[in-house]
Amino acid sequence: MVGFEQRLGAVLAERRQQGLYRQRLTLESAQGPVVRVDGKEYLNFCSNDYLGLAAHPKVIESFQRAASAYGVGSGASHLVCGHSHPHRALEEALAELTGRGRALLFSSGFAANTGTLTTLLQPGDHVFQDRLNHASLLDGGLHSGARFRRFAHNDVADLQRRLAAAQGLKLVVVDGVFSMDGDSAPLARLAALCRREQAWLMVDDAHGFGVMGDNGAGSVQAAGLGSGDVPVLMATLGKALGSAGAFVAGDELLIEGLIQQARNYIYTTAIPPAVAAAALTALHLLREESWRREHLHQLIARFRRGAAELGLALMHSNSAIQPLLCGEAARAVELSRQLRERGLLIGAIRPPTVPAGTSRLRITLSAGHSEQQVDRLLEELGRCQCS
């Protein structure tokens, strides 16, 4: 019989041998365009802090002030006595920004997705997910007991065939902006199809919220859609908002359903009130410092122009995520290593996060970057011959 040690050991050995072993960096600085690791400074092109809000002085100040007033730990789950004024104020502001009746905070995006899917779906229902959806959406769908189908990436015709063949309650789930490719879901066409097929549409906008749409309201708003088109909207606070946690926004019925039934909501400690206060300040900054979004979009255009001139294999992305396809895992790892030697931090994304043969450098841009820093990135990429 194989024990746990042998099983764990075999997986580690296999990962090492295939060049898929992952290791963590330990940062010695705040998140930002430049970070310190092992006493050395690196230009950071792998963070999801797309607007440079994680270490914004006003966000830090709100966090500190709320920690003084509310302490650090929330002390309990939301339904016991862990729900405080900053949580409530943040939920109200999120509902307003997303144009929905209510919003509900979760401790993480992973919990929000699995909790929402397992609450909405039952055995006998059908859930349809884009092949490239985030792991938490796939896990939630699989755990729900509903019949689970994946459709080809951004392929509305493929989804249409699958929807037409299914009977019963149907839920379609997509990322608004895909986390490893950076491209956007065709939300308007998906919404029209879902309306015809009487399916609900759920969008995970972890990478669009704060970055896309007026005032950063996200991909759904940018596509001109409302809660009638996309009844379930989820986004995270740990990326463009520079904080932590996540939320689901929708109408009263959806939110009350989640409060009463979502196990990932009920049986977990609320995020610290100070984290909610920091996220609320970040939310105000989406409006007050709209230059951040404009600057980010200028940097994205600048990067794409420069990369095209270098002949690099760009993907169809107009988001802050600008991956460069490398193919084999070993090649992506080698390029990432070379860039790191030259002072640039860019993660190599390998299977199982992306399909075999599509390993890539996942370059992310932030409003915290300057044009000069993006030019430096292009210069180094040109030197490393990434295409």
Ligand SMILES: *Cc1c(COP(=O)(O)O)cnc(C)c1O
């Ligand atoms: C990061 C991410 C999540 C998970 O959010 P966390 O708050 O980090 O748990 C969910 N969906 C997508 C698309 C993500 O990129």
